[in-house]
Amino acid sequence: MKAIAAALVLFAAVAWAQAPGILVDPMRGPVPIPQPTQPPKLTNSVNDDLRLPRNYALQPPVIPHRVDGYQVDKNFNKCLDCHSRAKTLFSGAVPVSATHYVDRDGKVLDHVSTRRYFCQQCHVSQEPVKPLVGNTFKGDPAQGRR
Amino acid sequence: MIARLIALLRRYWAIVNRPSVHFSLGFLTVGGFVCGVLFWGAFNTAMEFTNTETFCTGCHEMRENVFPELKQTIHFTNRSGVRAKCSDCHVPHEWTVKMARKIQASKEVWGKIFGTIDTREKFLEHRLTLAQHEWARFKANDSLECRNCHSYDSMDFTRQSARAQAMHSTYLASREKTCIDCHKGIAHRLPHIPPGQGPSDSPGQDVPKH
Numbered sequence: 001m002k003a004i005a006a007a008l009v010l011f012a013a014v015a016w017a018q019a020p021g022i023l024v025d026p027m028r029g030p031v032p033i034p035q036p037t038q039p040p041k042l043t044n045s046v047n048d049d050l051r052l053p054r055n056y057a058l059q060p061p062v063i064p065h066r067v068d069g070y071q072v073d074k075n076f077n078k079c080l081d082c083h084s085r086a087k088t089l090f091s092g093a094v095p096v097s098a099t100h101y102v103d104r105d106g107k108v109l110d111h112v113s114t115r116r117y118f119c120q121q122c123h124v125s126q127e128p129v130k131p132l133v134g135n136t137f138k139g140d141p142a143q144g145r146r
Numbered sequence: 147m148i149a150r151l152i153a154l155l156r157r158y159w160a161i162v163n164r165p166s167v168h169f170s171l172g173f174l175t176v177g178g179f180v181c182g183v184l185f186w187g188a189f190n191t192a193m194e195f196t197n198t199e200t201f202c203t204g205c206h207e208m209r210e211n212v213f214p215e216l217k218q219t220i221h222f223t224n225r226s227g228v229r230a231k232c233s234d235c236h237v238p239h240e241w242t243v244k245m246a247r248k249i250q251a252s253k254e255v256w257g258k259i260f261g262t263i264d265t266r267e268k269f270l271e272h273r274l275t276l277a278q279h280e281w282a283r284f285k286a287n288d289s290l291e292c293r294n295c296h297s298y299d300s301m302d303f304t305r306q307s308a309r310a311q312a313m314h315s316t317y318l319a320s321r322e323k324t325c326i327d328c329h330k331g332i333a334h335r336l337p338h339i340p341p342g343q344g345p346s347d348s349p350g351q352d353v354p355k356h
Binding site for chain 1: 335
């Protein structure tokens with residue numbers, strides 16, 4: 001038993017000694033692990049109201065405006081205050097898709113289905129920042145137009 | 147007993163009523179003026195005190211319900227450091243209307259004494275009614291308390307987002323709508339508004355039934 005413990009300690013020590021010099025993580029930069037990183041500056045979300053095309057079929061469209069401090073809870077949904085189908089005639093906003101008014105049993109409702117109620121689970125506003133990690137994804141707007 | 151009281155009152159009335167024999171008219175006039183200034187100053191200082199954040203958050207009803215909500219909004223902290231405190235939105239700035247509002251607020255003192263909203267549950271129960279009172283007040287005075295800072299004439303539409311421009315240059319410019327019609331719940335969280343119970347022209351909220 002003792003021998004096994006000793007072997008384990010020895011193994012751990014060897015593994016520690018052989019660890020690579022500095023781990024460079026693209027999110028952290030060359031900052032050593034024990035030190036805290038400098039957090040990136042906060043930005044203001046994109047607020048130009050220009051609709052971006054979908055990158056692929058059925059992508060939830062992104063939000064081209066600021067949504068800071070929007071109240072979305074069981075009492076009130078700030079998004080639906082403009083985007084609900086009853087309000088868009090007045091607000092001129094993009095109406096919520098009709099698919100969002102259908103519950104899981106396929107029944108059509110006169111209000112947004114509870115499973116679609118929290119808009120920002122799928123639709124997000126955009127920040128004007130450089131991606132932290134490289135990415136070769138190319139969207140296909142032709143697909144997205146469907 | 148009553149006869150003695152009447153006699154006492156009569157004696158004081160005689161003192162107040164007769165021309166002064168001990169003090170000159172000038173002294174009494176100047177003295178009256180100075181006392182008037184002191185009274186007016188004290189009155190206004192006391193009334194100003196009831197307009198401070200310290201006074202409003204002195205009661206737990208405000209400190210624990212609505213004040214923490216204000217703290218999360220842009221009217222409390224923002225890039226330029228201008229804060230709208232409670233009274234900036236909830237008390238008119240002009241003297242006569244302010245007095246009217248302060249007298250009306252005596253009902254709030256009544257509510258405080260009898261604990262109308264002294265628990266979170268009671269507050270939530272009354273929240274819609276309380277909010278509706280404020281919406282009605284803003285609607286009636288054309289959102290005066292908003293306009294004390296946000297003047298329509300000083301608004302540069304070109305610096306606003308496309309959506310804001312579209313709304314302000316139509317509905318606001320034509321006076322068809324006033325600030326509160328769209329900007330409800332900007333300094334506090336909104337309660338559930340059943341359809342038809344918002345301010346006159348709001349159809350209420352499209353919230354799923356449970």
